[in-house]
Amino acid sequence: MKKLAYDLVIIGGGPAGLAAALEAKKNGVQKILICERAPYLGGILNQCIHNGFGLQYFKEELTGPEYASRFIEDVENSDIDVKLETMVMEILEDKKVIAVNRKDGMVQIDTKALILAMGCRERTRGAITIPGSRPSGIMTAGTAQSYVNLEGYIPGKEVVILGSGDIGLIMARRLTLEGVNVKGVIELMPYSTGLIRNKVQCLDDFDIPLLLSHSIIEVHGKERLQGVTIAEVDKNLKPIEGTEHYVSCDTLLLSVGLIPENELSNNLGCEMDKVTRGPVVNEKRITNIPWVFACGNVLHVHDLVDNVTQEAEIAGKAAADFINNKMNKEEKDVIITHDNNIGYIVPQHIDALNNTEQMIKFFLRVKNPDENVRLIVKDNFDKTLLNFKKSIVEPGTMVTFNLPREFVTKDTSSIDITISKEQA
């Protein structure tokens, strides 16, 4: 078996992997390898031909491929090695990565550090157990996007979309532009789970109905899908009897959530967060394994690629510090706790004290939409470290904030984050 050696191996050549590689390079890592399964870099951005990318990071509006190409060009102009159509099969505890491709066959890559940037996958029909028959014409919104935008084929003529996740909303507009009748989007929750701008620009602007608090309770058709039965759900999300309604359609797209793709991380023994379904990390995006870092959608599902890039830069810089022995050795574990309406927070804990970065970047998601709330950060002495107002919070949009590192002292053992109604 062929053997290679690198300072840093990055699994995944999507937005997270690309930004992490460039940042690590910038911080002095010599030999970097990106392993990418697809025949091209850029990951899922390649099939996201709509615009709306880069507003935060580049302060301009780009399409997915345009956003990706800015990083791809930089990688191509650097001495970062890339192996395309290369699938990582296994990560071994002694810092070895086993990969396979057409040219090398099975290849063993020794490395000093590893960045997990494998992204996520879509939740399937099975995972939400929609009952009924099993005809063709049922697929995830991302699979449909791949057929339309990469292969040049339309999956159906009359489409119902289950779930108001961003990919579903984007595909509602994309298919409408292709002459498909998108009959509506069905959402189980009483609110849209995607970005507000996607609801406005992809549904409202095209008169596509969004049915909140509805679910699909049966699919019909033996060969190709013929229709679905929808029903309204009560506040426990159970279908309300008597509200059933048959909708004929030949295609059902599912946009019911994304799941970080952590099979490699699990097998390696990374500690996982049950809510994010990604590794538990500290502020430098280091997992419980000191030489393994994680960023992007493999860590937690992001709303905007801009946030992925920023997070990947944290991981890339940290991996460089680790490789160059610049990582602070004095470790102290500060636990992050949070209140009921916060679904998750990344990072889950803070480790090092004497670091060069001024700011600790937090990403969190709320469970339920709310208005006029305050985000309050307190330490274990009940001292308020941050306190700011948010006029709207909703599950589809991540809340991000920076905590100045100096606020974490040698006596800090925990930090509590709450989002609650503003006191009048």
Add this chain to the structure above:
Amino acid sequence: MKTDVLIIGGGVIGASVAHQLAKYNLDIILVEKANDICMGTSKANSAMIHSGFNIDGGTLKGQLVLKANKVIKQLCQDLNVGLVKPLGSITVGFEEKDLEKMKKTMENGIKNGIQGMKLLNQKELHEMEPHLNPDSKYGLFEPETGIINPFEYTVALAENAVINGVKVLLDTEVLDIMIENKTVKGVKTNKGDIETKVIINAAGLYADKIAAMVENIDFEIKPRKGQYFLYDKKWRDILTYTIYSAPTKVSKGMIVVPTIDGNILAGSNAEAVDDKTDLKTTTQALDQIYTSTISHLFPELPRMGDVITTFTGLRASSTNEDFIIEPAKTVKGFINVAGIQSPGLTSAPAIAEMVEGLVREQNMNLDFSAKVNYQKGRKPPIMLKDLSYQERTALIEENPDYGEIVCRCESISKGEIIDAVHRPIPATNLDAVKRRVRAGMGRCQGGFCGPKVVAILSQELVISPLEVTQKGNKSFVLTAKNKELSLDEGDRNYEKISV
């Protein structure tokens, strides 16, 4: 077309009979109405090799399962089919009355010649299966139960038959049976007539319909529907043995069982239905299976989330509940193999042997001399997961397609998928590929590899991607090329959902 023996049905029974009779100098045709073999009862069941410990040894199915159990290991070895046997089973009880039933089951097992059965106390039970509900109290261990991949098994039997000269005609439905002088003459199919001396009716759920084309019959196939949960491989370690729940009022004993590929399969209930095509899952049944069995036995298993899929199987149960393996009463040359419900998958080799005896008894002037070039096995498909890294590298050097991973969940290469399209029984649609090589069988259910497999099928079969199907017939995956719909106004309905 003309043949000696015509087998109707490409399930495990039809394939086993074809495999059995292919040893002789006979012309054999197997017809299957679906687009692939293994498309009915054989594809959706518990995937278990039964030992017969809990079956009445006096019934025909009891006799056959006990007989088959002794030969199946060798058969799987000959055909290169994965089999885990013995794996063993534990029947789990919660109440004292369960213990009484278990004692009776144990007596029955001993009578059937099963050795090594043992009643377990609570401590022993939980030592053997630590993830079981702590409230479970009694166990009956039985060492002989095994597990198999029913698709691999059925395909292997059929492939061996094809290698030995059997013709398999897919998409071929028998419409009528021709009879002359009270003797079988042939069949009429949607693809034309086939003359034959002997007909084997292995039509599964439709065996009654086929049998009734020949004479008045005294049985009916009443499908019994069963629904299943298939769990992600990450739950594999939750159990070691096949777990039976003790029979209760609401369920007649369900199972939670590891699959040979490392998933967990759980089900199934039993519901009599009239519609032989009713493969729908229902929330009501799934909830009931989950509550009464899955979470009752293994409280850690979730209702959703790590469920890869749920599915329905139809048992081809006959009204008299036993296997019906006998010649037609009034017409010569016609043999019914009907009512093959559980444990049909296990019994198949013994059923095939019995059918051979019945064919011989028909005295239809058949040449039962042994085939000179008979091949006992088959060249197994290359499966990368079974190879060492060194072997894989050598293989990839020879054919780089084995180095291109198409299905990321199950790590299946392009080479393996192309092979499946060109096997003796070709896989020509997405589900057929999935059953052969597991591409699309994993946790993303084909989300990532679907478009790639469509492209491979299109290329290898030299058809447009628009002609590629999920499972044959009209189950197309794609509808049009980009721009075709926006250019063609057509007569589409542009109504939106309104409630």
